[in-house]
Amino acid sequence: MTTTASTPDPAPRLRVAPSPTGDPHVGTAYMALFNLAFARKHGGAFVLRVEDTDRARFRADSEAQLFDTLDWLGLTWDEGPDVGGPYAPYRQSERLDTYAPYVEKLIEDGHAYYCWCSADRLKELRAEQEKSKMSVTGYDRLCHGKTREERAKLPGFSETPVVRMLVPDDVPLEFDDLIRGTLKAPRPDDQVIRKADGFPTYHLAVVVDDHEMGITHVVRGEEWISSTPKHLLLYRWLGLPEPKFAHMPLLRNANKSKISKRKNPEARLTWFREEGYLPEALVNFLALLGYPPIIEAGEGGERVEREVFSFAEFSEGFEWTKVNPVGPIFDLTKLDWLNGVYIRDLETHELAARLLPHLVAEGVLPQNPSLGEFGRLKAVTALIQPRLTHLTKAGPQVAPFYVPDDAVPVDDDARAQLKDDAPAVLDAAIEALEGLPTDEGDIFGEGRGWTHAHIEAALRAALVEGMGLKPKVAFGPLRTAISGKRVSPPLFESMEILGRHSTLVRLRTLRASL
Known part of the structure; x- marks a missing residue:
């Protein structure tokens, strides 16, 4: 039927139609995002159709990967091979x-x-x-x-x-x-x-x-x-x-060549989950590749660009005329920045839950961690969250909190930076911390509970003021004892999470090895 001025356009129907010939390409998500944004804005339907007529290159596991990765990104479809619909079947081979x-x-x-x-x-x-x-x-x-x-x-x-x-x-x-x-x-x-x-x-x-x-x-x-x-x-x-x-426009490398799965690992959609990116960060990034930032009024009424936005915001203001036809450069530096922004914006318990599968895969935590182990993870997550850029980078920082206190692996570079005065520093630290109680209460009436503030005060008094050491020199051996690393989450907060007994065991273990 011909549409007239008095006859509104029907609700739009859009589709993405990838071929299951290997790991899903990031371009599939890119196309799905723009299709879905338009469909959602206008109350239309989004269809996932599998074009599997290339039987020579067909891979049976590719379709499952496609469903899994698009679902992970939240790019959900209204009709498709797995959910059915009024126009089934949705596989070309059928x-x-x-x-x-x-x-x-x-x-x-x-x-x-x-x-x-x-x-x-x-x-x-x-x-x-x-x-x-x-x-x-x-x-x-x-x-x-x-x-x-x-x-x-x-x-x-x-x-x-x-x-x-x-x-x-x-x-x-x-x-x-x-x-x-x-x-x-x-x-x-x-x-x-x-x-x-x-x-x-x-x-x-x-x-x-x-x-x-x-x-x-x-x-x-x-x-x-x-x-x-x-x-x-x-x-x-x-x-x-x-x-x-x-x-x-096609996604391109810095040299303007087309991104390909053969040459670019980031062309594989599964790569982003493997590398610890958040799906909402990747969706935001893909939108920015072909679309301008959101423009809003600043405090002084000036026009301000905002690059961090949700899919709902993207869809609400979507117009085809705003799409940049020039092939965008796939800049992973921008994605890393966005990922860090989204990680810092998560509630701590939510970030801990997202870290859990990666930590289990790396063997840092067991398949079914106890409530105590997960509770500790939430506390550690709060320490590392401000500087975390990828979920996969949490493992080395979290692992020391889940090893036996008398068998903390010490990295070679951490042990190499210990000075001749390390035994004396550890002895003084042990003596200072033995005076603090195990709980957070002030049972001595002197403000000496086992909190990071009281731990820091006791150690500064003993090592910086008492021994005249610079903080870097004073606390280096303690960091090595607690984490086995030269760089670790905040030291005093880590000691608070570990507790008095574990902290002292770790200090004594390193001291005994010197």
């Missing part, structure tokens, strides 16, 4: 019967034809065209207009044909793009739309599936600009309503 009538119609109407050319013949054709530097390359239509019998008499014949589009000389090459305005693509050749194995190619399947699933907006990477005239031809030949197109 929709083969759907495509056949469309192919037959194109053949009957003279818009497509069978091609029996062998792979070797096509390879030779390409080599010839490249050698002669022809201005127009592509298939030479040797099979067009021939019967199987006629074609079989010619060289380079294959028993099983493919089906090709018959692209007219006057094919329209211009089309409107929501991000880029009017675009013009190069003339396409006679594209294969059904392969010899009976599976449709992307070009036919994407048109048929988008139509049958009611997709109103096709949002994809700019590498598909050159294919859009082919797709528009298919829509027109088949008498189908055309969706609106938006071609997103």
Whole structure:
């Protein structure tokens, strides 16, 4: 039905349609984010469709990874292979019967034809065209207009044909793009739309599936600009309503090359979880790659850019015209900064819960930690949170709190920095701390409970004032005894968490080894 001024546009339906050919690409999340933002703003639907017609590169575990990583990012879909929906099935391999009538119609109407050319013949054709530097390359239509019998008499014949589009000389090459305005693509050749194995190619399947699933907006990477005239031809030949197109800029490395899974580990969507990034930080980062910061009024009424924002905020103000068509640089430094911001903004108990799987995987904590072990983790988390940038960087800082007090592993560099006066420093520290009680109460009436403030006061009095040492010299041996490291979470707070007994055992153990 034609939309008029009095007839509102229907709720938009958008989709992301990755191929399960390996670890999900970060570009899939990038595309999903922008599709989902528009759909949510306008009360539409977001569809996840799996385009698994490339059987040579298909990987069975890839689909599960795709579901898992997109769900981890909170980019949830309304319809898909795992949740179903009114247009199921949502895997192309389960929709083969759907495509056949469309192919037959194109053949009957003279818009497509069978091609029996062998792979070797096509390879030779390409080599010839490249050698002669022809201005127009592509298939030479040797099979067009021939019967199987006629074609079989010619060289380079294959028993099983493919089906090709018959692209007219006057094919329209211009089309409107929501991000880029009017675009013009190069003339396409006679594209294969059904392969010899009976599976449709992307070009036919994407048109048929988008139509049958009611997709109103096709949002994809700019590498598909050159294919859009082919797709528009298919829509027109088949008498189908055309969706609106938006071609997103490609994610690029610093040298402007396209990010690839073969060369860039960060191209794998699973890499970000492995490296300890928070999903909300990654979503924020991906939005900034193609979209400007949020503009709001400052205290003096001036316009201020805000780079930290939620998906809800991003979706609420989303407009295609704001998308930057220039390929963004994938700057991990910016992502690290964002990740630190989000980590510091978490409630301590929430951060501890997010750290737990990483700490279990590293063997720092058991699979099912006790309440006491998790309680200690929350206390340690509060110490390391202000300077933590990745969840995976917490392990070395947390591990010393979960080792036997008489067997703290001491790093070589920590032991090497101990001076000749380390035994005397440890002796004085032990004596000073033995005077503090185990609880936080002031049972002596002298303000000497086992708190970090009282621990620091006692040690400063004994080592800095009593022995005349500089704090760095005075507290270095204590840090080594407590954590086994040169750099650790705040020393006195660590002693408070460990408690009086554990602290003294660690100090005495290092002292005995000197």
